Amino acid sequence: MEQYSIFQPQNILTVSQLTGYLRQVIESDEILQDLWVEGEISNFTRASSGHLYFTLKDSQSAVRCVMWRNWAARLGFEPREGLAVEAHGGMGIYETSGQVQLYVDSLRPAGEGQLFQEFLRLKAKLEAEGLFDPASKRPIPTLPKVIGIVTSPTGAALQDMLNTLRRRFPVVEVVLSPTAVQGVDAPPGIVAALDRLNREVHPDVILIGRGGGSIEDLWAFNDEGVARAVAASTAPIIAGVGHETDITLTDFAADQRAPTPTAAAEVATPDKTELLGIVAELAKRHTTHLNALITDLRWEYGQVHNALERLSPKYAVDSYRQRLDEITLRLERSMGVRLDRMNLQVASLGQSLRGLNPRAVLNRGYAIVTREMDGAVIKGADQVQSGDGIHIQVSRGSIDARVTKTNQEE
Amino acid sequence: MSDKPTQDIQTMDFETAFSALQKNVAQLENEDLPLEKALALFERGQALAKRCAVLLEEAEMKVRTLTIDPSAGPETEG
Numbered sequence: 001m002e003q004y005s006i007f008q009p010q011n012i013l014t015v016s017q018l019t020g021y022l023r024q025v026i027e028s029d030e031i032l033q034d035l036w037v038e039g040e041i042s043n044f045t046r047a048s049s050g051h052l053y054f055t056l057k058d059s060q061s062a063v064r065c066v067m068w069r070n071w072a073a074r075l076g077f078e079p080r081e082g083l084a085v086e087a088h089g090g091m092g093i094y095e096t097s098g099q100v101q102l103y104v105d106s107l108r109p110a111g112e113g114q115l116f117q118e119f120l121r122l123k124a125k126l127e128a129e130g131l132f133d134p135a136s137k138r139p140i141p142t143l144p145k146v147i148g149i150v151t152s153p154t155g156a157a158l159q160d161m162l163n164t165l166r167r168r169f170p171v172v173e174v175v176l177s178p179t180a181v182q183g184v185d186a187p188p189g190i191v192a193a194l195d196r197l198n199r200e201v202h203p204d205v206i207l208i209g210r211g212g213g214s215i216e217d218l219w220a221f222n223d224e225g226v227a228r229a230v231a232a233s234t235a236p237i238i239a240g241v242g243h244e245t246d247i248t249l250t251d252f253a254a255d256q257r258a259p260t261p262t263a264a265a266e267v268a269t270p271d272k273t274e275l276l277g278i279v280a281e282l283a284k285r286h287t288t289h290l291n292a293l294i295t296d297l298r299w300e301y302g303q304v305h306n307a308l309e310r311l312s313p314k315y316a317v318d319s320y321r322q323r324l325d326e327i328t329l330r331l332e333r334s335m336g337v338r339l340d341r342m343n344l345q346v347a348s349l350g351q352s353l354r355g356l357n358p359r360a361v362l363n364r365g366y367a368i369v370t371r372e373m374d375g376a377v378i379k380g381a382d383q384v385q386s387g388d389g390i391h392i393q394v395s396r397g398s399i400d401a402r403v404t405k406t407n408q409e410e
Numbered sequence: 411m412s413d414k415p416t417q418d419i420q421t422m423d424f425e426t427a428f429s430a431l432q433k434n435v436a437q438l439e440n441e442d443l444p445l446e447k448a449l450a451l452f453e454r455g456q457a458l459a460k461r462c463a464v465l466l467e468e469a470e471m472k473v474r475t476l477t478i479d480p481s482a483g484p485e486t487e488g
Contacts, residue, residue, distance in 0.1 A: 170466070170470065171466060174474070178475060201476070275462075275466060282455070286451075289452075
């Protein structure tokens with residue numbers, strides 16, 4: 001065989017034929033055209049054209065990789081030397097050099113699985129320390145005066161939160177403590193921003209959060225230091241990180257978790273429309289009670305009057321009867337004065353307070369009668385005589401009249 | 411009636427006015443008060459309710475930003 005191959009070559013290929021044949025074999029192999037491979041990036045180059053060239057290697061082997069510009073533009077992270085990644089693509093051959101290489105169309109940091117393991121480990125550790133203990137959660141105030149916000153000043157999350165707060169509870173004052181929310185600077189930045197709010201502003205509640213993103217984008221909120229700072233905050237904290245499905249250690253450490261930044265702002269504030277309804281209801285209770293009070297006073301007056309009548313002995317001598325009449329009259333007068341004063345106060349209140357009319361007293365048909373000659377309020381028939389002019393104040397207007405007859409009460 | 415008993419209300423913030431309104435109605439409803447005092451509470455309650463409503467309807471939310479901590483780094487969000 002060796003002799004043949006050296007001295008009697010049967011079928012000699014050109015280099016081009018060989019690489020062409022290899023290309024055919026490789027490109028017709030289904031496994032080679034759709035595969036994931038994991039390794040560490042080395043010899044990383046970003047060409048001025050935007051294409052990426054690098055080698056993926058493990059402890060024993062290496063494979064060249066190319067990632068064209070249009071795929072590279074979609075990367076959610078910055079590939080760099082030494083980074084463990086998982087690459088997807090298909091194998092091909094670069095015929096100019098005969099180099100077999102992987103044409104990468106998708107690249108992600110290796111070990112999102114590892115991140116999750118790390119997340120679980122930290123979560124268990126902090127949980128064991130009692131950092132997430134429901135008993136240590138601080139209550140969220142119902143009517144905050146000052147709300148602190150810890151987020152990026154340029155993110156959509158901030159605008160979402162501000163719009164929500166403005167719509168629901170514009171009487172609140174908002175203080176933004178700005179910080180990066182992703183990248184290596186984010187964890188210390190978030191801790192510092194929280195600390196400044198607690199130290200300098202003393203808000204009633206703090207909103208912490210950012211908009212949605214990849215698991216790496218949200219990773220700062222899984223930082224142990226951040227979780228500890230959230231748990232230790234003086235002011236209660238509402239966390240709204242990412243989307244509904246994203247749950248970070250910050251969410252666990254916060255006093256309340258909301259699914260999004262917008263929802264966090266909702267949790268922190270009462271709704272304006274509901275509040276206006278409550279205020280109107282409280283105002284109405286004032287009116288209802290005052291009207292009830294007036295009715296009660298009239299009833300009490302009636303009771304006193306009736307009681308005295310019942311006490312009145314039918315067999316009493318005239319003098320005794322007369323004395324009783326005098327007492328009755330005095331009581332009527334003192335009660336009458338109170339009621340008259342009340343009626344006048346109620347009438348004047350009615351003019352100044354919309355809709356809440358103690359004036360309803362007059363509306364219900366009561367009237368105030370005064371003597372024409374001196375304006376004295378008439379409480380007894382003995383105060384006037386036939387022919388006297390009287391003035392009758394009713395709910396709508398007044399009436400001037402003349403007495404034609406008086407009837408003394410028996 | 412004189413404005414005096416309700417003058418302080420005009421400078422109240424929402425939280426103060428709202429909790430005063432709640433206390434006011436509780437006092438009116440739960441205490442056996444002479445008419446004079448009840449009328450004063452009534453008037454005060456109406457003024458408090460109006461203050462609350464005006465604040466809610468007309469407030470412009472105040473927003474301020476703490477100066478950026480130099481150690482905070484670039485402000486980025488994906």
